[in-house]
Amino acid sequence: MKINPDKTFTHHRISSLKLLMDTGLNSTDISRYDEQFLRTTLQKRFQEIQCANTDDYLEVIKHNTEEVSFFLKSLQIGYSEFFRNSLTFAVLEKIILPSLIQKKKVSKRKEIRIWSAACSVGQESYSLAMVMEELKNGDAEKFSYRIFATDQNEALVNEARKGNYSEKALNNLSLKRVNQWFTKRGDSYTVKQELKNNIDFSVFDLFSGQFSCPPASIFGDFDIVVCANLLFYYKDEFRQAILEKTGNCMANGGYLVSGETERQILTDHNYAEAFPQSAIFRKK
Ligand SMILES: C[S@@+](CC[C@H](N)C(=O)[O-])C[C@H]1O[C@@H](n2cnc3c(N)ncnc32)[C@H](O)[C@@H]1O
Known part of the structure; x- marks a missing residue:
């Protein structure tokens, strides 16, 4: 037809x-x-x-x-990947996070707080945790961090908590990372507990009228909010509502990370690139 x-x-x-x-x-x-x-x-x-x-x-x-x-x-597309948007992850790993870690060492509030605001089945949150653990292991003066990973879809959050992935889902990962952070059981690869220890998964709808920040985080104050690959679903006024919510939960000088195809949305909504061509932004 x-x-x-x-x-x-x-x-x-x-x-x-x-x-x-x-x-x-x-x-x-x-x-x-x-x-x-x-x-x-x-x-x-x-x-x-x-x-x-x-x-x-x-x-x-x-x-x-x-x-x-x-x-x-x-x-309700839940598609995700480990280290999706490789340039953005590289800038986080090599520039933004090392500089944030240095700042934390001399500040009163030492913990680095990250919110993965539409975590789907968890690849984004686990990618962030891998980077944080690797930076921590390479740093003589240890620091602490916490990742709050939320999604509106309870089934996806439950999957994320389990952290089981097919071999195909690990395509973007180096063999070193696969060996270091996963245990193979049959055809499935499970994220090791030490990577899960600093991630708190919970259900949270970004349109929630009840809570200004994910209740699991208690007070928000996030140094980095990752709100990637969901803004494009929504009409402009609803994108604005999501960006207000995430923006209000950010620490002073915090970073907002979007999907690389959503960069224009952020520049249209009063955010400025923190690093050229990456999807890492700061409030203007
Ligand atoms: C395409 S996935 C993106 C996953 C991951 N952030 C990434 O970039 O790979 C979009 C996710 O946004 C979630 N989502 C959509 N609307 C939401 C809302 N209002 N509150 C919380 N999560 C939402 C969906 O459930 C889905 O898991």
Whole structure:
């Protein structure tokens, strides 16, 4: 079947879709999502189930609750990688963190506090912990750090806590890191406990009206907040709400890390690059 590119996709249709999604089936508010992102996700789904346009698809989901759940799930992409955005990780490892560690040694509050704000199944948080442990082991004067790793999706957080990965998921890691930080069991690689010790995984929705910072962290005050590869999902006003929340939890002079494809969003929202071309920012 030839697919209609659906040029008529409008606010009205998004609202209709929202009404259907809200008919007691699910409380996901799809009106928060960026329209281009919704359109791309819908069109992908049209093709998979051979619908010609939005109206046809609306008809399908009116009668098919499984399709509603499937569509909502496809909006919540949990894809992640170890050391995703390699330039950004290199700058953190070689420049930002060593300088932060030096500052901490002469300050009253010695602990380095990091928030991985959309941790998915944990690769980002474990990558940060590997870097921190390696810097710690190479430093005669030890320092302490804590990583608070949160996501709105409880199932993903539970997976992250377990820290089990396939061999393919370890593609970005050197053999040295795989040997040092994982135990192989059958086909699966499990993160060693010593890497888990400084990470606190919990469920937290960045749109939470109840808490200004993840309750597990008690008072926020993060030196680094990683809020990567989720801003692009949302409309501008919701990106703004997320950036306000993360910004309010940051320590003075703290850094905000986004995805490398989201750099423009940060510069549009009053953040300035801390290092050229990386996705590491500071509040203007
Ligand atoms: C594509 S993954 C990114 C994972 C990781 N940060 C990375 O860059 O590889 C996006 C994650 O954002 C989470 N997410 C989306 N909206 C969220 C919200 N409002 N609060 C907390 N997490 C959210 C999703 O559950 C998903 O795990």
